[in-house]
Amino acid sequence: MKQPRASKNLKKIPAFIEGLKATEVVDVAIEDISRDDTYQYRLSAVTGDLKDSLLREGQREPVDLVGSKPYKIVDGFRRVEATRQIGWKTVKAFVHHRMSADEAQRLAFLKNVVRKNLSPLDKANAIRQAKKRGNSLDQLAKDFGISVKQVRRYEGLLDLSSELQRLVDKGHIPMSHAIMLHDYGVRNVEKWAEIIKEKKLTRLQLKRELRKATGVKPVGRKKNYVKLDRTSVRLYPFAMSKETPREERENVAKMLEEAADALRGW
Numbered sequence: 001m002k003q004p005r006a007s008k009n010l011k012k013i014p015a016f017i018e019g020l021k022a023t024e025v026v027d028v029a030i031e032d033i034s035r036d037d038t039y040q041y042r043l044s045a046v047t048g049d050l051k052d053s054l055l056r057e058g059q060r061e062p063v064d065l066v067g068s069k070p071y072k073i074v075d076g077f078r079r080v081e082a083t084r085q086i087g088w089k090t091v092k093a094f095v096h097h098r099m100s101a102d103e104a105q106r107l108a109f110l111k112n113v114v115r116k117n118l119s120p121l122d123k124a125n126a127i128r129q130a131k132k133r134g135n136s137l138d139q140l141a142k143d144f145g146i147s148v149k150q151v152r153r154y155e156g157l158l159d160l161s162s163e164l165q166r167l168v169d170k171g172h173i174p175m176s177h178a179i180m181l182h183d184y185g186v187r188n189v190e191k192w193a194e195i196i197k198e199k200k201l202t203r204l205q206l207k208r209e210l211r212k213a214t215g216v217k218p219v220g221r222k223k224n225y226v227k228l229d230r231t232s233v234r235l236y237p238f239a240m241s242k243e244t245p246r247e248e249r250e251n252v253a254k255m256l257e258e259a260a261d262a263l264r265g266w
Helices: 008-012 050-057 077-086 101-115 120-132 137-144 148-159 162-169 175-183 189-199 203-214 246-265
Strands: 025-029 063-066 072-075 090-096 226-228 233-235
Touching: 050 077, 063 101, 072 077, 072 101, 077 090, 090 101, 101 120, 120 137, 120 148, 120 162, 137 148, 148 162, 148 175, 162 175, 162 189, 175 189, 175 203, 189 203, 226 246, 233 246
Parallel strands: 063 090
Antiparallel strands: 025 090, 063 072, 226 233
């Protein structure tokens, strides 16, 4: 394999990880690398044309591994998988022996963000994963270089149907339009995707078209009454009654139980 060269993108990684970077590139046996996906932010590790690139140009950039044998992948899942499929016995890697789990999570997230080659769905998955690990919306917006509203919009992709997700991921319709179709409960999404493209509808124009076609208000998305993170619990004002649908009451009860468990655990 050709000697990997440093990626220009890595220069943009925040100072947070400067003290964490391993400086020596070593050859690591593929059999010594775990298939554990703890730090995986992509929804899948499909290799696509990566195998051809590796065969043609060699491994240009080392992967990042953490711990000891079998090492866990922090960054480079697709490269390791492509290497396995090609049949190579080793992979070039930076091995971080003393990196904590939190540091590894942060490194994995930042490297994916810095590369900016995630698909919309991968980015949505990365945002949701990062939120579960305690990252605030403001921090995520800063990391991605987008607004908090856009962060919420990305995360909302994961609540859409697989058909709408595919249309967004392929670039056939914008995220905002897909969410609008979801909110109106549209089923023939392919037809509407064609209408959006043909008429070059803005989000507001699409909303008008949907109101005209359906004569109903959007169904909307599930309300969140409780917000949890590592250091705080926030309750939003709400009112429930016997007339409130059972599903919504059970959903609120579950969120309140999670909040109570978090408070007891501090």
